[in-house]
Amino acid sequence: MTSIEEYGKYETAWCPGCGNFGILNSLKKALVACGLAPHQVLLVSGIGQAAKTPHYLKTNVFNGLHGRSLPAAIGAKLANPGLTVIAESGDGCMYGEGGNHFLAALRRNLNLTILAHDNRVYGLTKGQASPTSEQGFVTKTQPHGAFAAPFNPVAVAVTMGASFVARGYAGMPEHLAGLIAQAIKHRGTALVDIMQPCVSFNKVNTYKWYKEHCYELGDAHDPADHAQALRAALEFGERIPLGVIYKIEKPLFEEQFAVLKNGPPARQEVSQEALRQVMQHYV
């Protein structure tokens, strides 16, 4: 059995009170609950405060470029489908800079997990509007309030028929740990959009605000029902539902590659006989 201690403890670069602490603890708990040893896991992140998370627990880490956690994660998963791959970054990285990759990843449905720390503001660059900021959200770079409407990642994912879509909240770490564990165990691309306060730069969506707005989906919600899921996904105003919004079974992307049935490509030798036959093609 893996223990939470095996995932280590590190000094962080986060502000006191940051929602990232709750998310980090939930992630460790989820990994332990899934019975995963650190060397079986690869965390891939982009750039931003959320993207530093992989540095604060002991696993394999690929901390890549801003916006590009998903392509790097997909490449790694295709090179070694045996790895448990988790792409983790913030709303700016995942939905802004990496928006095209987010859509393409949902279409593919590899067996990987997407953890999006969604604090609805840019933290590392000190407080600009993000793709999920509310319209009218005032910042130094949007002094008249953000003009653009916010991106709803959960609704987009449900609309696209992503196979697992959940929304969690950093202020409810036990609940969140459960969602992350379900996401990791899910066979397919699993999105967990994680509502998260930013104590330094988002004075609107505070711990108090989330407490007033968020509620847990009850047993009445059927995550296999697309119409119900879409209704829940679009409910994003006075009340914000938390939990597994949508969950279906879909074929895995990587299982459609015949060559991956023979184990990781990294461990497959080049066959001289196969090469000889390939060359015959050009005679």
Place this chain on the structure above:
Amino acid sequence: MPLDIHLLIGGEAGQGLVTIGQLLSKALVRAGYEVFVSQSYHSRIRGGHNTFAIRLGEGPFFAPRESIDILVALNAETVELHRGQLTGQARLIADSAFAPDLPGTISVPFAELGPERLWNTAALALLGQILGLPSDALYQAVEAMLGKKHPEALTENREIMEKSREWAVAHVPQHGFMLPGWTPATARLLLNGNQAIALGALAGGLKFCAFYPMTPATSIVLELITHAEAMGCVLEQAEDEIAAINMAIGASFAGAISMVATSGGGFALMAEGVSLAAMTETPVLIAVAQRPGPATGMPTRTEQGDLEFVLHAGHGEYPRAIFAPGSIEACYQLTQKALAMAERSQSPVFLLTDQFLADSSRPVAPFDPAAIVPVRAGDEPDAVPTPYQRYRLTENGLSPRLLPGLSTHLVVADSDEHDEDGHISEDHGVRVAMVEKRLRKLDILKQEVIAPSLDGGKGADLLLVCWGSSQGPVLEAAAVLRGQGSSVASLHFSQVWPLVPPQFIDILQGAKEVVCVEGNATGQFARLIQREAGFAIPGRIARYDGLPFTARYILKRLESLAAVEVRA
């Protein structure tokens, strides 16, 4: 004069000229002739003016020719565009509807031979008859293409071939282009540059390629896909070039020997990824098939205009290597070498080609599968000191590269500046140590640099310097001049970075006159030689109209260079 026939088939996209060109060149190669096949096409699916050129004879040929001996005009435009290139004895095959009143014209009533969709096959049969090929050879080639899948198509194609041959026997008078002899030769591979790159990559151990389609690089990927399952390679069409290179880096990090293939515009999107490969010390091969820029430029044409771009792309300072093959064989060999050097130096390594090389085919002796040394990703987990550090500081700059998930060691890679453990560091001492560690790897690349190849000996009156795909036309131009009694040599660089001046400086200094031949407007390689070797190449022949060099183009420019000097 050795046999040297230049045959050109011209028409619109969609008229099937590539099909018959390929069938004919394959049949010629099987029969033992040398060919050099080049294609010129417009960036469109239908219409436009496209040509398929086969230079055939005793060769070997390494470049296209400008003058035409046999012209097959599938439309009237082809006649107008190419009549000026016809040699004195040339034959022009054209439909009676638009056949011009030129000597040597064979006016063919295609409508009488069969339906329009089969006219390309009819033209193929006519060509076979004109060249004196046994009809069986061409029919077998058609059969191999249509296979058992389309028996009805095979029947009608056979019918029109037979009819066309009979028509030719009755109507085409004797001429000088009958090929002598017809002896089956030993098997050779007919490959274009991109096919040779794909074969080289697979032989070198390629396991992953992500791509976004872009002319003229796409056909590398098409060849890889054809053989992906047989060779155990994963290919993924990415949502954009940024995703493609990040996927390749992720795959390489996890242990798959990886590459991307693109052209200038797509490569521009990859630039940050190049930097990521360098910072995370993840091997990746980046094949850039050049076409004229800036921006969309001329998508289906050729240029050597992105040397400086590829040399400098990606922010920050770090080592890289750039290979620039000049022949089909070099495309195969250097792709393997590039994969090996990427892994050995844990760095981004480039293969710089262009549309001309990508789309030119030549027969080559089969490569020996027993001679390959496939690249293996990563180091042995048992051999690393514990605790494992991905970026451990070492004398030569190389740290042990383990693969995540394939041992119990944890592998941490970071695009931020990082410490030996791979974790983010903003310590300035760490920064200096890591910059120097990465730069030390340049020596590993330098030790393996391929020296430029000198053809024609040192101390010639004229030395032609070139790189990449210009090799063939330059070799031919130099041979023509030597045939006329001049003292001419050529120096070809198949690796353009890093440069090691002691390998070539005495050759440059020993020639009376030096001229750099390169396919760009500003003399990028000549400038690089000056910067690295301190040698200013006085003469320059540039081409940047979108077309490849030919021996004739180079010879004409040399004449005018000489004329300038005489006047001076």
